[in-house]
Amino acid sequence: MNSALWVSKTGLSAQDTALRAISNNLANVGTVGFKKDKTVFEDLVYQINQQPGAQATQDATLPSGVQLGTGVRVASTQKEFSIGSIQTTERSLDMAIEGRGFFQVTLPDGTVGYTRAGGFTLDQDGQIVTAQGYVLEPAITVPQGSTDITVGSDGTVSVTNAGTTTQVGNIQLADFVNATGLEAIGGNLFRETVASGAALQSAPGQNGLGQIGQGRLEASNVSVVEEMVNMVATQRAYEMNARVVSTADQMLQYIAQNL
């Protein structure tokens, strides 16, 4: 059967995956702390029908052989950890990391998850938790009756209670050698993997980590214009691959009807 059919099929499915990543990026354009995905393609193995450099005759070699490519595949989808734009909200428990680093939260299974989404709230015990209710790690409890919560740029959390100000804890951030290697598990959360390397903890503003900006949130780093352009390019590439499928189909049809 015509191998152009199968080659174009790989093109179609790769563009399909790319479109899915683009639509996910666009769907999350308003998600706080969301990091966009980039689809990376790579060509598949080549079939060598005739080895270049092989002996054509005793004293002549073939200048180039016959090598047929077999298509394309999605090599990876990569998270891009560029910083999104910072929005001012004036809410005391909204925190943005102004630079590198991740907030650490305790997941239900006891392991640590990492997030850039700093829209925290308090739970019924006064602990600082994410929107999903996961406790910030190390846990910080705000005593009942506190009127004012202040988060310093170095992560120091202090509260005002009946006119006196007390420190209740310090926020620690985590950093990774290769943040792109983190596993996205949804809910704006990431998990450590072998590829990301171990988490390096330190206080905000130390060891190259960003400082904490209270009353601010980090918007998603999706650029709508860029995604739209990617969508156009993906759609056209899809159409052209589909065109090859129909051409190959017509060729086969022609031979089947005319011979």
Add this chain to the structure above:
Amino acid sequence: MDRLLYVSSVGLNNIEQAQAIRANNLANASTNGFRADLARVMSTEVQGDGYRGRVYGVNDTAGVDLSYGSRIATGNDLDVAINGDGLFAVALPDGREGYSRDGSFQIDNAGMLLTQEGFPVLGTGGPIALPPFESILFGADGSITVRPQGQGPDALVQIDRLRLVNPTADQVRKDSTGALVAAEEGVTQLPPDEAVTVVSGFVESSNVNAIHELTEIMSLARQFELEVRMMKTAETNDEAASTLLRIG
């Protein structure tokens, strides 16, 4: 049986192969750094006694097209594109040196600079290992400067320099993994070229010209129909010949 039939059927096979090469180019129209494959057919005469009318087409991939793709601004520090001619050197798993235009690099947990396929990117002294860094800068000549983690902007460290080569199109060929390697048998490394320059924050797209490829595919489809037509003619001729032999 008329041998015209065989000449045409070889033609059909060639068209199918050329079609596969074009389809592969189109499928890789969005693969960063991909270089289009070229296809050509050489006429080969059948040697021997008799009438010299049998000239078969023999397919031949005429190497790769090393023309430039378009440059896409990404703003990513680890994306590097080559200005003008030149190729990045990478270490292939079998120990040979491979060459690529895909400068969309990544780092692994040990700080090794890798291509998207996971092959180590080569510097002047072999694979490039980066310390944990806050920011990275690729200079125009491929030299890599990092600001190590926790250090000020006054503590920049120069790590290495990308190994850049500049072969002519006939000095490289694609191997079965799709990576470019030195074309000459027994040569594993090409000499570096100091004149190649790079720019960071950009990736180079595939150099496949979609319009050209699609036009070629259409033209191949028409040629295919012509070949089938020739085979049909051969069949009609054959039928006519057998009618002659019919008695009565």
